[in-house]
Amino acid sequence: MKSKVAVIGAGNVGASAALYIAERGLADVVLIDRPEMDGMPQGKALDMAQSAPLWHKGGKIEGATDLSAVKGADVVVMTAGFPRKPGMSRSDLLKANADIIRPAAEAVKQHAPDAYVVVVTNPLDVMAWLFWHTTGFPKHRVIGMAGILDSARFRAFLAMELGVSGADIQAMVLGGHGDSMVPLKKYTTVGGISVADLVPADRLDAIIERTRNGGAEIVKLLKTGSAYYAPAMSAVEMVEAILTDQKRLVPCSVLLEGEYGLKDLFIGVPVMLGGKGVERIVPLKLDAADQAALEKSAKDVAEMIAELKS
Numbered sequence: 001m002k003s004k005v006a007v008i009g010a011g012n013v014g015a016s017a018a019l020y021i022a023e024r025g026l027a028d029v030v031l032i033d034r035p036e037m038d039g040m041p042q043g044k045a046l047d048m049a050q051s052a053p054l055w056h057k058g059g060k061i062e063g064a065t066d067l068s069a070v071k072g073a074d075v076v077v078m079t080a081g082f083p084r085k086p087g088m089s090r091s092d093l094l095k096a097n098a099d100i101i102r103p104a105a106e107a108v109k110q111h112a113p114d115a116y117v118v119v120v121t122n123p124l125d126v127m128a129w130l131f132w133h134t135t136g137f138p139k140h141r142v143i144g145m146a147g148i149l150d151s152a153r154f155r156a157f158l159a160m161e162l163g164v165s166g167a168d169i170q171a172m173v174l175g176g177h178g179d180s181m182v183p184l185k186k187y188t189t190v191g192g193i194s195v196a197d198l199v200p201a202d203r204l205d206a207i208i209e210r211t212r213n214g215g216a217e218i219v220k221l222l223k224t225g226s227a228y229y230a231p232a233m234s235a236v237e238m239v240e241a242i243l244t245d246q247k248r249l250v251p252c253s254v255l256l257e258g259e260y261g262l263k264d265l266f267i268g269v270p271v272m273l274g275g276k277g278v279e280r281i282v283p284l285k286l287d288a289a290d291q292a293a294l295e296k297s298a299k300d301v302a303e304m305i306a307e308l309k310s
Helices: 012-023 038-053 089-113 124-135 146-164 201-213 215-222 229-243 288-309
Strands: 004-008 028-032 060-066 077-079 115-119 142-144 248-257 263-275 277-281
Touching: 004 012, 012 028, 012 038, 012 229, 028 038, 038 060, 060 077, 060 263, 060 288, 077 089, 077 229, 089 124, 089 288, 115 124, 115 201, 124 142, 124 248, 124 288, 142 263, 146 201, 146 215, 146 229, 146 248, 146 263, 229 248, 229 263, 263 288
Parallel strands: 004 028, 004 077, 028 060, 077 115, 115 142
Antiparallel strands: 142 248, 248 263, 263 277
């Protein structure tokens, strides 16, 4: 029987993720949005379904405006949420998106109790924690998408700098999804060659800074929106790893219980991602500066979780 993926949120990220999943023939897809948006997810799904004969792949694509449509999903991709707008504080965004996450998590708990969940909604690490906390799911089944996107941005900027294929660049970005993320120079290579041997230190630092502000740079250019192609593709990489048991070693936001000296929060670290979700957390030897940066990033996430609890 074909797998089913439910994508909650039919905006740019959600619709792009649904399209990529369908194009790859990974699963049947249901694209879900809130009741007042009736017609929008159905229309996007119908448009995708009409393009399906051109992909030469099977699978159904449907739209819905009731969260019960997650029923039977093997994987749920949570993209619904508000972007941060001018004049909106971090607390405002936190509350607004928490009010979206909670009912979605309750619906998944009720209708898809065995699903794996990939959380994309921002602030990402905190929303992943909230989804896990609300559902009570085992920690290996709720995973935040952040590290794959941040690493992809780092790889893309390095590829531009060096004039090489991004496919030959391997990178590892840890920490929270924001400007306190921690790109690791030590674990970044180009065709197996250390990036430090190919990029001058000042240029490498500039590229790392650009990576930290990768999302903000796109917001500034678009003026009326935020990134969606790369975030959607990053989530789909995770969906594919789970559905096809790929055993990918990738950075994801997961619940830590003492690993890396951190606990009781979600933050980006290297994991083995496969058919059982987070199959293990991979320990890395961090130097003092990277460990301190990871702890600072974790402190930012912990403060937002504490704010949610209060």
